[in-house]
């Protein structure tokens with residue numbers, strides 16, 4: 001019976017790690033995609049890219065990366081900015097908590113490190129919002145240090161190369177993966193190898209239909225040898241997502257639309273949205289229930305517009321927009337006056353505009369052309 005990689009002796013392990021490094025470097029030089037964050041060694045720019053790329057598609061990040069760096073070209077510039085300006089610039093990227101932490105992190109770097117990011121993963125991890133993965137990414141990519149980083153892509157590559165069957169050991173949190181990546185990085189140029197592992201997972205060793213014939217690790221890959229590359233990692237059960245129903249109030253006055261900034265805790269904290277009222281019957285307008293939030297009740301349309309659905313990580317919102325016309329400047333009693341604004345069609349509020357609001361604005365005819 002073939003000996004499993006996971007039981008190999010230290011000499012074999014070292015040989016595998018060296019062979020991986022030797023195969024990955026030339027492959028990456030040939031195959032890497034051209035990305036703006038790969039044309040820089042500025043640790044701040046790399047930090048920004050790593051935060052944006054978490055949970056967000058590359059094409060979306062490409063649309064926002066340059067604009068963010070133009071507006072906040074350095075740690076000091078980001079630290080000096082107002083949080084609402086940061087959230088506004090983050091609009092379209094989602095998961096706004098990342099923007100808040102990046103902002104807080106920049107202030108910390110100015111205070112404790114005079115605006116220059118530290119070089120070691122340990123020091124980097126002491127910055128708000130910089131976890132183990134981001135610290136490893138900045139230390140390896142910007143400072144060329146053999147500090148490991150494991151995300152979902154890297155974990156998948158390693159799990160397949162080593163033929164790991166245990167679902168728990170396939171996760172990005174598995175300590176074995178971190179040790180293995182550190183081992184690979186020691187055998188070459190950390191900056192190149194860290195990116196190569198991520199790039200391989202993103203473009204070749206993909207979750208479904210990995211392109212094994214094009215893979216630089218194919219001759220070393222246990223999953224490929226056993227023909228189980230599609231079974232590793234094991235599929236995970238999706239948690240059920242609860243659904244909430246809302247009426248989204250699209251109240252206009254003199255051709256402008258009321259938006260409110262949500263409370264600073266909870267889902268969509270501090271971001272701009274239409275006033276939302278929970279409902280059990282989205283297809284019916286309960287005028288008195290909607291009126292109660294306004295000192296001068298608007299004139300409501302007879303029926304809601306078609307629903308807008310938004311899927312968050314752990315829940316789903318189903319929203320029925322209700323058009324209302326106000327005879328006076330509208331004010332919604334559920335939000336303080338300074339957290340309300342009126343926008344013209346296509347205009348943006350002075351802060352973060354989450355995707356859920358963009359969808360609602362499209363539905364009520366106020367989206368940017």
Ligand code: SF4
Nearest residue numbers: 205212215218221229
């Ligand atoms: S050979 Fe296939 S399964 Fe193995 S690492 Fe390469 S792409 Fe992934």
